[in-house]
Amino acid sequence: MSGLAWAAHQLGASVTGSDRSDSTYLERLRAAGVAVTVGHDPENLPEGAEVIVSTAISEDNPELVAARQQGLTVKHRSELLAELCSARRQIAVAGTHGKTTTTGMLTFALRELGEEPSFFIGGELPGFGPEGAAANSGWGDGEWVVVEADESDGSFLTLDPEIAVITNIEMDHHARWDNLAELRDAFHDFASKARAVILPREDTGLAASLDSGSREITPFDLTGPGPGELGLSVPGAHNRLNARAAIGALVAAGFREEEVVDALRGFTGVKRRQEFKGECDGAKVYDDYAHHPTEVAAALGALREFGPDRLIAAFQPHLYSRTKIFSQQFGAALAEADEILVLDVYPAREEPVGPLEGVSGLDVLRAAADRAGGKPAYWAPDLEAAERILRSRAGAGSIIATLGAGDVTRLSDRLVS
Incomplete structure (x- = not known):
């Protein structure tokens, strides 16, 4: 939510917001001139506002109740995210594990390649905020937006990516998905919108179901795409897999493989990821x-x-x-x-x-x-x-x-x- 607020503020919208407790996210928004408050109160609602809520907001939330009573437009955060991302060419990263780091890798590499990407990440990317601070979103002047696509509540299905990355598929959010088959169907629906799909080489079933003459399918594993040694600054086989997925996505976006590999070598990670x-x-x-x-x-x-x-x-x-x-x-x-x-x-x-x-x-x-x-x-x-x-x-x-x-x-x- 804080990332959406920051991006909307960058785009010139009048943004206000509230949360149940204070945090560094609220502090940063205040420092940027966004009016945020601690505690939910109907008095926080500006007249005529469009109200954005997250999945965590219950129907009896006093601000949400007041918004509905006043006839204000109420949208889920995923709807605003999709609306913002529709203004750019989209690379969307989904998966049970690794999507935050992979989204960070893509954003970092695009900037290293001379682009000015917009981005929405479920973590904080050092050096991408005001005055070199960490940031979980940003609105750039380039043609690409990189977005972390959240499957936990099914909201990733609102996105319309040009390039879809699937890092892996495994059960985690049992309250939302009854079984793995249902979850895999949702990932299929997510990826079927894209002209290019990057997915694990081992997932031959999903690749076969997505295969068509007009869709580019790029599988990845620890051996490729990219050279044998990537020279990453972050350790771990899982990060080498994340990097292979990022390389596949940026090659699909039109960048040369060798320049993408060079760009990724300087990536040092996302906050709270090792x-x-x-x-x-x-x-x-x-x-x-x-x-x-x-x-x-x-x-x-x-x-x-x-x-x-x-x-x-x-x-x-x-x-x-x-x-x-x-x-x-x-x-x-x-x-x-x-x-x-x-x-x-x-x-x-x-x-x-x-x-x-x-x-x-x-x-x-x-x-x-x-x-x-x-x-x-x-x-x-x-x-x-x-x-x-x-x-x-x-x-x-x-x-x-x-x-x-x-x-x-x-x-x-x-x-x-």
Whole structure:
């Protein structure tokens, strides 16, 4: 939402907004001259405004109720996103994992190639905001817009991309999608609008269903497109896959493969994606948004490439529903670390009631301990306890990774402060 507000402001719209709590996103909007408030109140609604809401806004939200009573136009965020993106040639990146980094890679490479892309990313790209700050959106003068396409609520289907990138397809948002077949059908519908589709080489079924004489299909894997060695600045097999997808997309956009590869070498990542935060008593601290077992395994595998003496994983599960479904898989992924710390679940929008009653981070810790072969495993009920434990385990030659989509990022800040 903050990214849409910033882009609309750049385009000259009169923008106001509100959120339930303050954040760095609101601070940046205020600094740019956007009128934002903390708390939802009907008084926040300007006369005649077009009201944009996210999926997180319930129907009983006081501002939304007032907007409907006043007969104001109400749109979902995806509708405004699609409206803005329709003004540019679109590269849309969808997938269960890797879409934020791949969107960041594409945006970075386009700028390195002399373009001035517009972009909408589900993370913050360093150096792309005012005065070199990080930004999750921007409106450029170039012909391309790069947009992260969110499948979690089905809103990616509102986009109309010229080039569609699918990084991978795996079940994650079980509240929205009943099964993998339904999810794959949605990805098919998303990609079928594009003239060019970049997708995993292993997904021959989707490629076959999309194949037509007028649509360009580019498969990617760890061997291509691109040369054997990419020389990336970011570690991990998953990032090498992300880069291959980005190369395929930009070649489909008309750029030469070798110049795209050169442009990507300077990409250093997106905030909260293997982000180096600093040191704690000699240990290097990295922060990552990983909140799915596949992502946890990928993040730890990438950090292993740095060759630490010890890799300490501090994981905060996100959502009771996801924890219940994936506790065993989370345990298996975390067991690849040398030491494991698990915090309790970050609930976000959920309550541990009904079928979720009794679910906790202890389910993940037990699963990890069962698979860890006697490696140290710690329970931390809160960030304060986690900080104490991690400080006692930190040391030269080790890496501490804070992992999760909740407020565990604050733990990394505390460790390096």
